[in-house]
Amino acid sequence: MTPAVPSSLVAALGLAALRGATLAEVDAAAALQHRTDRKYLLPVDRARLLVEGLSASHHVLDLGGRRTTGYLSTYFDTEGLGAWRAHVQRRRRRWKVRTRLYAEDGLCRVEVKTKDGRGATVKHALRAPTHAYGRLDEHAAEFVDGVLRTAGVPVTTAALTPAAEVRYVRAALADLDHGSRVTLDGHLTCHRDGRTAALDPGHVLVETKGGARPAPADRLLLRLGARPVSLSKYIVGQSLLTPSLPGNDMRRIARAHFTTRTEPVPSPERTTAA
Secondary structure (H helix, E strand, C coil), X not given: CCCCCHHHHHHHHCHHHCCEECHHHHHHHHCCCEEEEEEEEEEHHHHHHHHHHHCCCCEEECECCECCEEEEEEXXXXXXXXXXXXXXXXXXXXXXXXXXXXXXXXXEEEEEEEECCXXXXXXXXXXXXHHHCCCCCHHHHHHHHHHHHHCCCCCCHHHCEEEEEEEEEEEEEEEXXXXXXXXXXXXXXXXXXXXXXXXXXXXXXXXXXXXXXXXXXXXXXXXXXXXXXXXXXXXXXXXXXXXXXXXXXXXXXXXXXXXXXXXXXXXXXXXXXX
């Protein structure tokens, strides 16, 4: 089972009307590993207006006719949820460690995200075997430890265990001329210990990824009445699914757009990339 039926997001956002771009084209123009991210929670109807407004300058990532991808991400944290606490306390040295599976393609990566001295996000990634999703083997641990050590984060993989899984369906838009990207995530859920937190299906999470100055997408979002929010999928999930954690601004935002429930979480089908 992938996180949701991708075609519904394609139709809801009007993605079929955009020009397509290959993964190689998007990576060549807009594979930003050192970037400024801005996030917005947007009703689906306004997200469609955003897509329409960007159609002249942006392409949609098209993978052999498929315009969305199912993502599954297992986040790792310390026993005391050090990554969660560093984020909600807005510490300078924030970090996240996860394994990510691209469901339809069976591709897996180990990713480490940190903040630099200017507050920009720096992402490091390592390709991993599909069967390694959800765990950190010796090779992955060496990679993660090296990135965290270089970033000055006093944590090693020996202290990390799987803390939550996030699932969603993503569409990716890219301005091939100027190197900025926009992602739209729908059918977003977070899972921990048999409980699920789900984003209202009438909303999508929009992220702009570019330089320090707002991109055209940010200016269009402003005209559509959207304002940036401080929101992390993992942080929201933990905030809602672990009641013992202290209250925080993100939990208050999340309660207006997310619901929680208790139910078995089916294992996703994982295909092997050709």
